[in-house]
Amino acid sequence: MSGFLRQVYTDTDLTAAGLMIFFGFFMVTLVWVYLRKGAKAHYEAMGRIPLNEGDVCE
Amino acid sequence: MNETISRLEEVTYDDAIVRKFLLACMVFAGVAFAAGLLAALQLAFFPLNMELPWLTFGRLRPLHTNAAIFAFAGNAIFAGIYHSTQRLLKTRMYSDRLSAIHFWGWQLIIVAAAISLPLGFSQGKEYAELEWPIDIAITLIWVIFAVNFFGTLAIRREKHMYVALWFYIATIVTVAVLHIVNSIEIPWSYMNSYPVWAGVQDALVQWWYGHNAVAFFLTTPFLGLMYYYLPKAANRPVYSYRLSIIHFWGLVFIYIWAGPHHLLYTSLPEWAQTLGMIFSIMLWAPSWGGMINGLLTLRGAWHLLRTDPIIKFMVAALTFYGMATFEGPLLSIKSVSAIGHYTDWIVGHVHAGALGWNGFLSFAMIYYLVPKLWKTKLYSDRLANVHFWLGFLGIVLYYVSMVAAGITQGLMWKAIGPEGQLVYPDFVETVVRIVPLYWARALGGAFFLGGFMVMCYNVYRTIAASTEVSNETVRVRNTRYSSAGEGHRALEGMVTVFSVLSLIAILVGSVIEIYPTLSLHSYIAKTANIDPYSPLEIAGRDIYIREGCYVCHSQQIRPMVSEVLRYGSPSTMEESIYDHPFQWGSKRTGPDLARVGKKYPDLWHFRHMVDPRSVVEKSIMPSYSWLVKDKTDFLSLRKKVSVLRNLGVPYSPEQVAQADRLAEEQAKSVAQAIHDQGGPEGLERREIVALIAYLQALGQKEKQPRPTDQVTVKE
Incomplete structure (x- = not known):
């Protein structure tokens, strides 16, 4: 197992694949957050959570 | 949002616990800042250690860093x-009882650290000096905090x-992983231990921890705040x-990889160094994304900067965050690191972050919370403004002086004349040149402490x-x-899934970096050309760690022409393979010691430890005269050598069984050599002899020294 893993570490194709996975994850997050329908209104509402903490009881 | 059920309910928050953490934060901030100021003054004026072991820089500096990180920043984080x-x-919090246990347990840990570090109980790993019983206590208290926090999420x-809660989750999960992995150690007494990691393994694990302690203890929770x-x-x-959202995922994914930038040009494998450098540069994006997000929050409200001290502190904190997170990746570029590493530039960089980002954000939070928690108005906005400007001036003085000192010294170390010789061959020349800047730094620290005291008075009057x-x-x-909801919105409502994904994000980088390094020993062991330390040298090494010598001396020669000329051939991975813990260091207030062995006679070392000025006229090293009085603990050596043998250091059973006798024999021979060279007699049972034996062994453990034509420089 460890021999296999060491072999994997020296495989430059896998390194490139790892980089693509990272970049892909970043792009998916970006699209997900910015381009999904209705996302803007939802996130604006979420951003107001600290400002809507309820009414203080005297 | 699908609000199918929505009703009004009454909830009473537990603010008593917040008040407690806030006051503890202020008390320990005072301790951390005062210890830092004293340490700074000692570097400018060495007699200020007053020849007291527990007040000497090597023990004071860990106290300062631990107090600043875990006591001041820690209590600020918990309050927030x-x-x-x-x-x-x-x-309300899930359990008031767990909150109370967390509070008192954490303060007990801080008190234990404040007692044990000056007494010299140290693992010799930066920001992880605390010994094994305290490590276990930290784990338990952290678990209690986690249960309380996740319990609150559940209800x-x-x-x-x-x-903000995502950043808290990432903090709790990651700090647990970092602390446990870096603190795996085998005790050899009720207050001492050796880490299971050694040499290059220990270096990578330690700086994976050290860097991410900054990331996940001093950055993510503060970003949440x-x-x-x-x-x-x-x-x-x-x-x-x-x-x-982009800021969060970008940061937690990338930060964990950047640790090796603390080990550039060392004997860490090249690929790990490159990985650390690349990911550090990538950190620019999420870090600045977060800073810009914070600053633009004030759009349309910049007038508050003139009138509201809280906003003033927050804007300055964010600016220092932006500055520090620009400078960090810059220093991670190998050619910049070649000048900045081991110098005071790093100290300046760290303090821009710690004082400017963590300090000012904590102060802003305190000014915001105190009037709310004590249901009154802040006593004086004017005093808060005075605090701001004193603190700001202090940080600027501190930072500018340290960057100037660092670049000056870095360039002096590297200066090579036309004949290929070092322009400043005596290390002390490069120290003397920056001592005035040490005074300027201490003045900056005094300003910052003065500002803090103004805040204490302001808070006291407010509470009164x-x-x-x-x-x-x-x-x-x-x-x-x-x-x-859908997608990420659903994720934000699912605590377990969110936490597991955060854990995966930090584990990916950790495993990929650490696993291959952990397997390195299986390669090295076959060709090991290194003798382990003798039992007396082990005793001396433990004294070296106890006195915190690693905070001023490195043991790692970089593959650079100037370093090879000054210290000898570059350090190799094999040389520290039996070092539990590694002692590569991160700062050179004094010269590198990797090959100091046999460079000077035993008597030179004796005189140097008792009175450094007797052999190096302008040295700023304090005197370690107590080493001549205190006796070496020979009896514990069997246990120590036995533990090291169990960790893989190749001692024979006979060496373990006779460790104390072997050490006493070697001590007699070293003591005799000191006497023969003109020193006092009868030193064989004194600690100074063990320390000299260790120093003389540094760089001398290769069975067959490498030919000098095999030395490779990479710069």
Whole structure:
């Protein structure tokens, strides 16, 4: 197992694949957050959570 | 949002725990800043250690760093988390009892650290010096904190987890992983241990921990606090909530990889160094994304900067965050690191972050919370402004002097004349040149401490004017919606999945970096050309660690022409393979010691430890005269050598059984050599002899020294 893993570490194709996975994850997050329908209104509402903490009881 | 059920409920928050953490934060901030100032003054004026072991720089510096990180920043984080979490989730903490155990347990840990570090109980690993019983206590208390926090998430009334909470989750999960992995150690007494990692393994694990202690103890929780308290103080939502999502995932994914930038040009494998450098540069994006998100939150409210000291502190904190997170990746570029590493530039960089970002954000939070928690007005806005300017001036003085000192010294170390010789061959020449800047740094520290004392007075008067201290009760809307939404929105409502994904994000980088290094020993062991330390040298090494010599001396020669000329051939991976813990160091207030063995006679070392000025006229090293009086603990050597043998150091059973006798024999021979060279006699049972034996062994353990034509320089 460890021999296999060491072999994997020296495989430059896998390194490139790892980089693509990272970049892909970043792009998916970006699209997900910015381009999904209705996302803007939802996130604006979420951003107001600290400002809507309820009414203080005297 | 699908709000199928929504009703008003009354909730009383536990503010007593917030008040406790806040006051503890202020008490320990004073300790941390005062210890830092004294340490700074000692570097400018060495007699200030007063020849007291427990007050000497090597022991004082770990006390300062641990107090600043875990006592001051730690208590500030907990105060902010306990206060904001309850309000963001619209519920009281899960358990008041767990909150109390967390508070008192954490303070007990701090007190234990404050006693044990000056007494010399240290693991010799930066920011992880605390010994094994305290390590276990930290783990237990952290678990209690985690149970309380996640329990609160489970009983929340607000289903959506606001971005600040994500940063808290990442903090709790990651700090647990970092602390446990870096603290795996085998005790050899009730207060001492050796780490299971050695040499290059230990270096990588330690700086994976050290760097990410900065990332996940001094950055992510403070970003969470920023995302909560900045909108509250400015009374406007965060500029872009969507950017905060990108900020979060970008940061937790990338940060964990950057640790090896602390080990550039060392004997760490080249690929790991490159990985650390690349990911450090990538950190520019999420770090600045977060800073810009914070600053733009004030759009349309910049006038508050003139009138509101809280906003003033927050804007300055964010600016220092931006500056430090620009400079960090810059210093991670190998050619910049070649000048900056081991110098005071790094110290300046760290303090821009610690004082400017963590300090100022904590002060802003304190100024925001104290009037609210004690239900009164701040005693004086004017004094808060005085505090701001004193603190700001202090940081600028500190930072500028240290960057100037660092670049000056870095360039002097590297200066090579036309004949290929070092322009400044005596290390002390490069120290003397920057001593005036040490005074300027101490002055900056004094300003910062002065500002803090003004805040203490302001807070004291504020609290004294309070007539009512009670927990806040609010009416909140319980937003239980039947469907948690889609995509990332659903994720934000799913605590377990979110936490597991955060854990995966930090584990990916950790495993990929650490695993291959952990397997390195299986390669090296076959060709090992290194003798382990003798039992007396082990005793000396433990004294070296106890006195904190690693905070001023490195043991790692970089493959650079100037270093090879000054110290000898570059350090190799094999040379520290039996070092539990590694002692590569991160700062050269004094010269590198990797090959100091046999460079000077035993008597030179004896005189140097008793009175450094007797052999190096302008040395700023304090005297270690107590080493001549204190006796070496020969009896514990069997246990020590036995533990090291179990960790893989190749000692024979006979060496273990006779460790004390072997050490006594070697001590007699070293003591005799000192006497023969003109020193006093009868030193064989004194600690100084063990330390000299260790120093003389450094760089001398190769069975067959490499030919000099095999030396490779990489710069």
